[in-house]
Amino acid sequence: MSQKPLLQVKGLCVEFSTRRGNVQVLNHLDLHLDPGEALGIVGESGCGKSMTALSIMQLIPVPPGNISAGQILLNDTDLLQLSEKHMQDIRGNDISMIFQEPMTSLNPVFTVGTQVSENIRRHQSATRAQAREKTIQILEAVGIPVPELRIHQYPHELSGGMRQRVMIAMALCCQPQVLIADEPTTALDVTIQAQIFDLLRQIQTEMGTAVILITHDMSVIAEFADRVVVMYAGSKVEEGMVRDIIDTPRHPYTRGLISCVPFLKKDPGTEREELNEIPGVVPDMSQLGVGCSFAPRCNYVMEKCYLEKPPEVRLGDNHHAHCWYVEEAK
Numbered sequence: 001m002s003q004k005p006l007l008q009v010k011g012l013c014v015e016f017s018t019r020r021g022n023v024q025v026l027n028h029l030d031l032h033l034d035p036g037e038a039l040g041i042v043g044e045s046g047c048g049k050s051m052t053a054l055s056i057m058q059l060i061p062v063p064p065g066n067i068s069a070g071q072i073l074l075n076d077t078d079l080l081q082l083s084e085k086h087m088q089d090i091r092g093n094d095i096s097m098i099f100q101e102p103m104t105s106l107n108p109v110f111t112v113g114t115q116v117s118e119n120i121r122r123h124q125s126a127t128r129a130q131a132r133e134k135t136i137q138i139l140e141a142v143g144i145p146v147p148e149l150r151i152h153q154y155p156h157e158l159s160g161g162m163r164q165r166v167m168i169a170m171a172l173c174c175q176p177q178v179l180i181a182d183e184p185t186t187a188l189d190v191t192i193q194a195q196i197f198d199l200l201r202q203i204q205t206e207m208g209t210a211v212i213l214i215t216h217d218m219s220v221i222a223e224f225a226d227r228v229v230v231m232y233a234g235s236k237v238e239e240g241m242v243r244d245i246i247d248t249p250r251h252p253y254t255r256g257l258i259s260c261v262p263f264l265k266k267d268p269g270t271e272r273e274e275l276n277e278i279p280g281v282v283p284d285m286s287q288l289g290v291g292c293s294f295a296p297r298c299n300y301v302m303e304k305c306y307l308e309k310p311p312e313v314r315l316g317d318n319h320h321a322h323c324w325y326v327e328e329a330k
Contacts, residue, residue, distance in 0.1 A: 001314050003034055003035060005032040005033060005034055005073075005074065005292070006033050006034060006035045006037075006074070006177060006178065006197070006210050006307050007032065007033040007056070007072075007074055007095075007178055007210070008031075008032045008033075008072075008073040009029055009030060009031045009032070009052070009055075009056065009070065009071070009072050009073075010030055010070055010071040010072075010073070011028050011029070011069055011070040011071065011208060011301055012026050012028070012030075012052075012067070012069070012071075012072065013026055013027060013028055013029075013031040013054055013067070013068045013069040013070055013212075013262060014026040014051055014060065014065060014067050014068065015065070015068050016064045016065050016066070016129035017063060017064045017068055018064070018151045018286065020286050021286070023286045024234065024285065025048055025051050025234050026048050026051055026052065026055065026234045026235075027233075027234045027235045027237070028069070028070070029052060029070070029231075029234070029235065029236055030236065031052075031236065031239070033210050033227050034207045034210065035177075035208070036204065036209070036210055036211075036212075037210050037226050037227065038201075038204055038211045038224055038225045038226045038227075039130050039210075039211070039212050039213070039225060039226070039227050039228070039229065040212075040213050040214075040220075040221035040224065040225030040227070040228040040229070040242065040296060041212060041213070041214045041215075041228075041229045041231060042214075042215055042216065042217075042218060042228060042229070042230055042231070042257065043186070043231040043232055043257075044216055044232075044278075044282050045216060045282070046268070046282040046285075047231045047232050047233060047234065047282060048199050048231050048233070048234040048235075049182075049214045049216075050100075050183075050214060050216075051234075052214075052219055052231070053097060053180045053182050053212070053214055055067060055072065056095065056149075056180065056212075057091060057095060057097055057180065058079060058080075058082075058083070058084075058087045058091070063075060063266055067080060068235065069192055070078050074090070074095065074177075074178070075158070075177075089123070092119050092122070092123060092158075092170075092171070092174060092176070092178055093123040093174045094176070094178065095174060095176055095179075096170075096171035096172065096174070096176040096178070096179050096180070097171060097176040097179075097180040097181075097182065098164075098168055098171050098179070098180070098181045098182065098184045099167065099182055100165050100182055100183040100184070100186045102163070102184065103155060103156075103160075103163060105167060106155040106163060106166065107155075107156065108155055108156060109154075110138075110154075111151060111152055112150055112151055112152075112153055112154070112155065112158070112166050113132065113135050113150075113155055114150025115154060115166075115170060116138065116139065116151075116169055116173055117131035117132055117134075117135045117137045117151075117169050118131075119170055119173055120135065120173050120174065121173065122175045124174060125287070126218065129236070133237065134153070134173065135147075135151055135153060135169075135173070136148055138172060138173045139151065139165075139166070139169050141169075141172075142165045142166075142169045142172070142199060143158075143165055143195070143199060144162060144165050144166070144169070149164075155237065156214065157170035157208070160188050160192070161188055161195065163217065164184060164185070164192075164196055164225065165196075167184075168184075168196075168199065168200075168203075168213055172206060172207070172209070174201060175207060175209070177209065177210060178210050178211075178212065178285075179200075179203070179209050179210070179212070180208070180211075180212045180215045181200060181211060181212065181213050181214065182213070182218070183211075183214060183215055184196055184200070187195070192284060195223055197220070197223065198289045200213070200224070201224065204212045204273045212226055216261065216269065217259050217262050218246075218260070219261045219263075220258045221242060222242060222246050225242050226241065226242060227239070227240065227241050227318070228240065228242050228245050229244060230245070230251065230253065230254045230257070232253050232282070232293060232294055233282060233283055233285065233288060233293035234285060234296070235255065235293065235304055235322070236322065237251045237253050237288065237294065237321065237322050237323070238251040238253070238254045238320070238321040238322070238323075239318075239319070239320055240298060240315070240317065240319030240320070241318050242318065244315075244318070244319045246258065246321070250315055250321045250322065250323065250326045251294075251321040251322070251326065252298045252299060252325060253278070253294050253298075254302050254321075255298075256276070256277075256278035256297075257278070259276040260276060260277060260278065278297060279297055280296060280297040283296070289306060290304045290306075290307065290308070291304070291305050291306040291307050291308055291309060291310075292306075292309065292310050292322075292323070292324065298325075300325040302324060302325070303323060304324055305325075307325050308324075309322075309325045310322045311324070313326045
């Protein structure tokens, strides 16, 4: 018998008011996260990945933003029905988030120790001494050397990799059920990126934390995630187990994302394959047509793609895509 999802997003719609009227940035999004699972959400900039994370955390600015429809269920509790005070109890305790750029997320006028221990005292009613001790323990756990000295330093005194580790420590100090990592290595060099992802894998394994990893990089998804949701223009276009998506992508957009990743050819001694690209850009969300939003960039486009929303095509127990081309090819 399959386990019950820890987190469920059902029919989520988010819109923003602009000078041109209301613009829908998430369009009836459905996804779920199982206990202890690593779920990847992948797509180009502007496809709605970060907006999904901010919606789950209830951090969308209102106004101009508004969640106009849907449910976000954590252990069957609809977060959209909770007061802001109740959400403050959940943020950082049950659900935590690692943001893209730690220098804009950490407060420059408070020490590292103060910022981590504040979260512990807020959610666990710990004394100052208890919070300090746990802060040192969590900083050591995320690989920060000499944590008893680092707690007295300010963010600008740390390297980019160390600042990101502090952000991870802040997110984990209360042992959340769900950890959302939004492009957690964007500003870091390749060596530090690998260290951060190794740390996230270790956390998932040892603490049993379910992780949502948001990225534009399909190679990161292939290495880290168990299951992947591919998003385009505010909608989900394909979902499945990572191995199924990488080996047999069915949506043309997913194929395009995978073809952009440089792989060595199988034959030894040959040159690298030429990098491909997806023509065009992500559409203006205020000018989406009635059909498939990917149609103007698709190599397999048909007339009906411009006229009707594509159906959900089931390709297996855990694999489905929203595409007229896949339906025709069945």
